[in-house]
Amino acid sequence: MSSLERLLSVLDLFTEERPIWTLEDIIETHSFSRSMAYRYVKELSDSGLLMPIGRGRFVLGPRIIELDRQIRVCDPLLAVSQSIMLSTIEEVGDGILTLSSLYGERIICTHQEPESSPLRVTHSRGRTLPLFSSSTSRAIVANLPERKLVKLFLEHRPEISAGGLGNEWAEFKKKLAEIRRAGICLSHGAIDPGVVCAAVPLFNGKSNVVGAICLVQADQGREISRRDKDLVRAAAARISEGVGNLLSQDVMKPLPQKAAGPFLANAGVALAEV
Amino acid sequence: MSSLERLLSVLDLFTEERPIWTLEDIIETHSFSRSMAYRYVKELSDSGLLMPIGRGRFVLGPRIIELDRQIRVCDPLLAVSQSIMLSTIEEVGDGILTLSSLYGERIICTHQEPESSPLRVTHSRGRTLPLFSSSTSRAIVANLPERKLVKLFLEHRPEISAGGLGNEWAEFKKKLAEIRRAGICLSHGAIDPGVVCAAVPLFNGKSNVVGAICLVQADQGREISRRDKDLVRAAAARISEGVGNLLSQDVMKPLPQKAAGPFLANAGVALAEV
DNA sequence: ATTAAAATGTCAATATATGAGATTTTTGTA
DNA sequence: TACAAAAATCTCATATATTGACATTTTAAT
Numbered sequence: 001m002s003s004l005e006r007l008l009s010v011l012d013l014f015t016e017e018r019p020i021w022t023l024e025d026i027i028e029t030h031s032f033s034r035s036m037a038y039r040y041v042k043e044l045s046d047s048g049l050l051m052p053i054g055r056g057r058f059v060l061g062p063r064i065i066e067l068d069r070q071i072r073v074c075d076p077l078l079a080v081s082q083s084i085m086l087s088t089i090e091e092v093g094d095g096i097l098t099l100s101s102l103y104g105e106r107i108i109c110t111h112q113e114p115e116s117s118p119l120r121v122t123h124s125r126g127r128t129l130p131l132f133s134s135s136t137s138r139a140i141v142a143n144l145p146e147r148k149l150v151k152l153f154l155e156h157r158p159e160i161s162a163g164g165l166g167n168e169w170a171e172f173k174k175k176l177a178e179i180r181r182a183g184i185c186l187s188h189g190a191i192d193p194g195v196v197c198a199a200v201p202l203f204n205g206k207s208n209v210v211g212a213i214c215l216v217q218a219d220q221g222r223e224i225s226r227r228d229k230d231l232v233r234a235a236a237a238r239i240s241e242g243v244g245n246l247l248s249q250d251v252m253k254p255l256p257q258k259a260a261g262p263f264l265a266n267a268g269v270a271l272a273e274v
Numbered sequence: 275m276s277s278l279e280r281l282l283s284v285l286d287l288f289t290e291e292r293p294i295w296t297l298e299d300i301i302e303t304h305s306f307s308r309s310m311a312y313r314y315v316k317e318l319s320d321s322g323l324l325m326p327i328g329r330g331r332f333v334l335g336p337r338i339i340e341l342d343r344q345i346r347v348c349d350p351l352l353a354v355s356q357s358i359m360l361s362t363i364e365e366v367g368d369g370i371l372t373l374s375s376l377y378g379e380r381i382i383c384t385h386q387e388p389e390s391s392p393l394r395v396t397h398s399r400g401r402t403l404p405l406f407s408s409s410t411s412r413a414i415v416a417n418l419p420e421r422k423l424v425k426l427f428l429e430h431r432p433e434i435s436a437g438g439l440g441n442e443w444a445e446f447k448k449k450l451a452e453i454r455r456a457g458i459c460l461s462h463g464a465i466d467p468g469v470v471c472a473a474v475p476l477f478n479g480k481s482n483v484v485g486a487i488c489l490v491q492a493d494q495g496r497e498i499s500r501r502d503k504d505l506v507r508a509a510a511a512r513i514s515e516g517v518g519n520l521l522s523q524d525v526m527k528p529l530p531q532k533a534a535g536p537f538l539a540n541a542g543v544a545l546a547e548v
Numbered sequence: 549a550t551t552a553a554a555a556t557g558t559c560a561a562t563a564t565a566t567g568a569g570a571t572t573t574t575t576g577t578a
Numbered sequence: 579t580a581c582a583a584a585a586a587t588c589t590c591a592t593a594t595a596t597t598g599a600c601a602t603t604t605t606a607a608t
Binding site: 036 | 598600
């Protein structure tokens with residue numbers, strides 16, 4: 001285990017159920033030596049990923065918010081997707097459209113359009129989806145290179161089996177091939193009850209999957225309409241094309257330039273006034 | 275320089291002006307060896323802090339969005355501040371109230387209330403403020419322990435001098451003491467023209483500064499009113515008290531429990547349908 | 549001011565990161 | 579589909595940065 005992994009594993013401790021951690025508890029759960037624990041939380045605090053709030057207690061730090069803003073303002077994948085997602089969900093006229101990506105073995109929802117909706121779903125910005133049982137996950141996983149699929153199958157056999165994706169490698173592979181060929185993955189109530197989904201994978205121009213978009217609608221007894229499915233497919237195709245374009249253009253000056261307004265020189269700050 | 279610093283310094287490359295980086299360019303700017311650069315971006319990608327989009331190109335990764343959600347949903351500092359900030363800005367009836375924190379040598383705005391406003395200001399969630407010239411920064415810096423101030427003074431003498439905070443250590447120290455004593459720091463057009471600010475530091479119960487709140491209003495020729503300043507002071511006092519309470523309570527079960535709705539077992543995901 | 553606790557610094561041992569090159573995998577083109 | 583070129587990963591000896599016990603300093607409490 002590399003030292004980066006050890007360090008970042010500290011961040012994994014911070015959950016909704018337990019957003020504050022003391023040094024003592026970090027030492028216990030990770031069996032760090034005392035000096036190492038001090039060093040780690042100091043490095044993480046200096047980099048802003050953690051923030052000390054006093055008495056040996058820590059919460060997630062402001063650097064995360066800064067990096068998140070960076071993504072919101074100018075992430076190229078988001079820039080390509082956002083307007084397409086917005087116009088698509090407007091044309092569909094009902095439901096939410098989500099954008100998700102894979103890292104390590106987690107699927108994360110990174111954007112949704114519209115930002116708020118009466119539909120209350122698990123799919124929402126920043127949330128994790130299960131690796132095998134959501135339509136979004138399946139749309140992505142089905143398009144992963146075989147080498148990664150072998151690894152996933154070996155390490156997640158129980159979940160794959162429970163999710164109905166097959167008990168043997170051959171079966172798993174065959175089912176994923178079906179999803180891949182269909183180009184769309186549907187579900188009803190897989191993650192949230194009362195909701196139906198249609199997920200389509202996104203590629204970087206070529207054949208590398210970089211994520212998926214998913215249309216989520218209230219379950220009204222019938223399937224997502226043919227028309228809506230086609231709209232989602234069309235949106236995915238346009239996004240994939242856009243991502244492909246990112247790869248051909250020169251990286252040095254993509255400059256979306258949203259006129260971010262640089263800081264002005266300090267005009268006049270009162271030192272202290274009451 | 276530790277290997278964590280080296281690794282995280284890669285994240286600093288990703289700016290609004292240049293949100294995509296190739297492996298080649300990372301190697302050049304950091305003068306990493308080829309193998310090390312591959313290793314670094316792989317580690318960062320595996321942890322989700324970077325995301326490969328193909329052809330050796332990288333953007334900031336989805337783990338950041340996941341961590342940001344964690345903060346939005348259950349950060350204790352935010353939980354304590356949010357309702358106080360909202361009710362305060364409603365009572366003030368005009369402007370924006372921001373919450374900022376320090377890490378390393380950056381001041382970051384971590385929250386604002388209301389979320390959107392006709393007032394277009396630099397102060398907004400995720401943005402960095404200059405260390406010495408904004409009222410928010412000064413409210414925080416003035417309350418840092420002397421040891422840190424010495425370091426800041428030595429390393430930022432030009433900016434401190436340019437910002438009118440003194441040319442010599444004694445002068446710097448004296449001016450900060452004034453700000454500290456006043457308990458509030460005012461500015462007009464320091465960062466954004468046409469805007470006036472009043473910032474009050476936040477403490478963790480005791481004397482450790484953990485951030486500042488700042489009232490931002492359109493500049494209408496006159497100062498922020500005595501009443502508004504008092505409202506901000508009162509809000510800061512309540513937040514400081516709340517943060518102090520975080521330190522005394524048992525950390526094991528703070529459980530804000532916003533009923534986050536766990537995933538349901540997969541009810542029925544169609545394998546692939548058209 | 550005094551004591552206790554918390555945080556940081558010191559240093560030798562050693563585990564881990566490093567970089568050059570070999571090897572494998574992926575991509576582009578016929 | 580096969581082939582060549584490029585990209586990404588793996589290997590391994592070396593050097594260096596990490597580690598942990600302990601000493602020291604700093605901070606907090608009475």
